Amino acid sequence: MRLTTVLLAVFAVACSQAPPPPPAARVPSKLEGMWSDPPATAVGTFCFFSCTDAGIERLNALLDDPANDKRPFPQLQAEAAKYQTDNYLRPRMTEAALKTYPLDPADDPGFLRCEPWGLSKQMFAPHQLEVRRVSDDQIDLRYGEWEAVRTVSLDGRAAPAGPPSRLGHSVGRFEGDTLVVETSRVAAGITWWDAQHSDQLRVVERFTRSDDGDTLMLTATIEDPWSLREPVVAKKIWRWAPDQKITPYDACEPATEFKKGTNEP
Amino acid sequence: MRLLRVFLLVLPLLVVPAAKIGAHHAFSPVYDAKRTITVDGVVTQFRFVNPHAMMLMEVKNKAGTVETWNVEFAGRLNLEEAGWNAQTIKAGEHVKVTGNPAWQSSQRMAFVKLVRADGTQLEPGRAQRLSAIEEERRQRAQQRTQPAK
Numbered sequence: 447m448r449l450t451t452v453l454l455a456v457f458a459v460a461c462s463q464a465p466p467p468p469p470a471a472r473v474p475s476k477l478e479g480m481w482s483d484p485p486a487t488a489v490g491t492f493c494f495f496s497c498t499d500a501g502i503e504r505l506n507a508l509l510d511d512p513a514n515d516k517r518p519f520p521q522l523q524a525e526a527a528k529y530q531t532d533n534y535l536r537p538r539m540t541e542a543a544l545k546t547y548p549l550d551p552a553d554d555p556g557f558l559r560c561e562p563w564g565l566s567k568q569m570f571a572p573h574q575l576e577v578r579r580v581s582d583d584q585i586d587l588r589y590g591e592w593e594a595v596r597t598v599s600l601d602g603r604a605a606p607a608g609p610p611s612r613l614g615h616s617v618g619r620f621e622g623d624t625l626v627v628e629t630s631r632v633a634a635g636i637t638w639w640d641a642q643h644s645d646q647l648r649v650v651e652r653f654t655r656s657d658d659g660d661t662l663m664l665t666a667t668i669e670d671p672w673s674l675r676e677p678v679v680a681k682k683i684w685r686w687a688p689d690q691k692i693t694p695y696d697a698c699e700p701a702t703e704f705k706k707g708t709n710e711p
Numbered sequence: 712m713r714l715l716r717v718f719l720l721v722l723p724l725l726v727v728p729a730a731k732i733g734a735h736h737a738f739s740p741v742y743d744a745k746r747t748i749t750v751d752g753v754v755t756q757f758r759f760v761n762p763h764a765m766m767l768m769e770v771k772n773k774a775g776t777v778e779t780w781n782v783e784f785a786g787r788l789n790l791e792e793a794g795w796n797a798q799t800i801k802a803g804e805h806v807k808v809t810g811n812p813a814w815q816s817s818q819r820m821a822f823v824k825l826v827r828a829d830g831t832q833l834e835p836g837r838a839q840r841l842s843a844i845e846e847e848r849r850q851r852a853q854q855r856t857q858p859a860k
Contacts (some may be wrong), residue, residue: 483792486843515852519844551737573788590788591762693787697760701741703815708739 476623476655480691481575481662481684482590489683492523496570496638496666496680501530535639535678543673547641552706554636560698562592564635565613566643569596569651569666570682574692577625577653577662585618585625593695598627605631610645625653637668638680640709644672660686741783742811742821749809750780750820759797761786766800766822768808781819782808785835793836800825800833 484490489497492505505526508514514522539547555561563571574590580597587596598618605615614632618625632647647670654663662684669677738744752770764784769777784790790799800806805828810820825833 483789486840487847488844491840491844509848509851510855512852512855515848519841519848550740552740554737557737557740573786573792687792690791693761693791695761695788697758698762703813703819704740705814706740708737 475577475579475620475625476659477577477625477653477662478579479577480687480689481577482573482687482690483685484683485661485685488519488523490685491519492526493681493683494572496682498530498534498678498680500534501526502681504529504533531639535641538674538676538678539641540673540675543641543643548709549636549640549642550706550709551640552701552704552708557701557704559700562594562612565596565629565632565649566635566637566647566668568592568594568613569649569664570638570680574687574690575662575684576692587627588692590690590692591695593692598625609633614647614649623655625651627651627653637673637678642673643670646670646672662686738811738821740814742813744811746812747809747823748812748820749807751807752780752805754800754802754804754806755779756802757797757800759787759790759795759799761788764790764795766808768806770818778818780808781816782810782822783819784822789836793839804828 484493488505488509489502492501505522508522508526536544536547551557556563562568568589568591571589571591571594574588576586576588578586578588580586583599583601585598585600587598589595594613596613596616598616600618600620602617602619610631610633612633612635614629616627616629618627620626627650629649629651630647632643632645632649634645635643635647637643647668649669650667652665654665655661656663664682664684666680666682667677668674668680750768750770752768754766754768756765756767758765763786766782766784768780768782770780772778787795807826808820808822809824809826810822813819813821822835827833
């Protein structure tokens with residue numbers, strides 16, 4: 447009897463001193479932290495906003511041609527961008543989207559009324575991007591431009607009821623070290639190449655950190671049956687920038703003096 | 712306050728708009744990227760804000776009247792990348808500023824370059840970026856001419 451009591455007492459003490467059960471696995475991903483403008487390279491600068499493999503290949507071909515050695519880089523950049531538009535983007539657009547393409551930049555709601563960008567531009571916004579793991583079930587993508595915050599649910603929760611929203615509903619998962627984010631229920635808006643898109647837009651983003659840790663790569667597959675005949679695959683690069691901060695975006699003034707019809711061909 | 716002589720130098724210049732790289736909106740509806748102008752005056756205010764930093768300066772025109780000019784920069788988000796802060800340009804400084812003129816306003820420009828009274832220059836981060844790219848291009852050209860090993 448006495449032995450039983452002693453054993454029970456020892457067991458009770460052992461239980462009281464046992465470490466609490468570990469919380470659900472919360473391993474920081476390699477993506478977390480602050481990223482910002484791309485490396486000061488030719489390709490990084492070409493992809494400052496967004497780019498495609500077709501554009502990058504054209505830029506590299508121009509840079510490798512000795513006949514272009516004396517031409518200023520902005521000229522080559524513009525030529526590669528035009529090639530990208532004419533040979534990759536335009537052929538993927540539907541007749542409906544081509545009717546208004548390229549949109550007049552003077553009609554941009556961000557310019558006219560300081561309305562923040564929709565998903566299709568925001569996900570490629572220049573400057574800061576902070577990847578923040580808020581909880582086991584949520585990652586926030588926080589952008590300097592417009593101080594926009596995208597919430598990515600990792601538990602696969604369904605989109606809330608209601609109309610499509612500016613940044614849509616995003617669910618994510620990790621495939622190894624790659625964060626895959628699928629977004630739908632995005633309100634109709636403007637793509638990064640200044641074309642209209644519908645609320646049927648769907649985007650799959652894949653975020654991967656480079657082996658040397660210095661850059662974050664995004665490959666985004668964009669689908670919209672109203673504006674695209676086939677998906678557009680766009681890319682972007684950020685540089686690791688732990689000292690960068692997101693500062694208040696509070697001094698936007700609606701445009702008052704401007705000229706219409708300056709669309710670039 | 713010192714009243715300063717103004718000179719306007721209008722140059723046809725084909726350039727890719729400097730502000731476009733970091734702008735929250737397109738550059739072309741507001742500024743003429745194919746021309747630059749230069750004005751000389753005294754800074755009265757520098758607002759280091761987003762989406763675009765702004766500077767006001769007093770400039771004496773040909774008739775001797777002082778005009779207020781408005782210079783628009785990329786945003787604080789962009790300029791901080793290049794090491795700028797709220798004290799980079801100070802009220803009271805005598806500066807010479809070059810920029811792309813606005814289509815619709817005669818006293819407004821998009822920043823290209825600023826020269827201080829002591830001759831030092833201030834350029835946007837894009838200038839540093841382009842300089843690094845030119846070095847990359849030189850190296851590419853050098854590799855091209857080297858015999859394959």
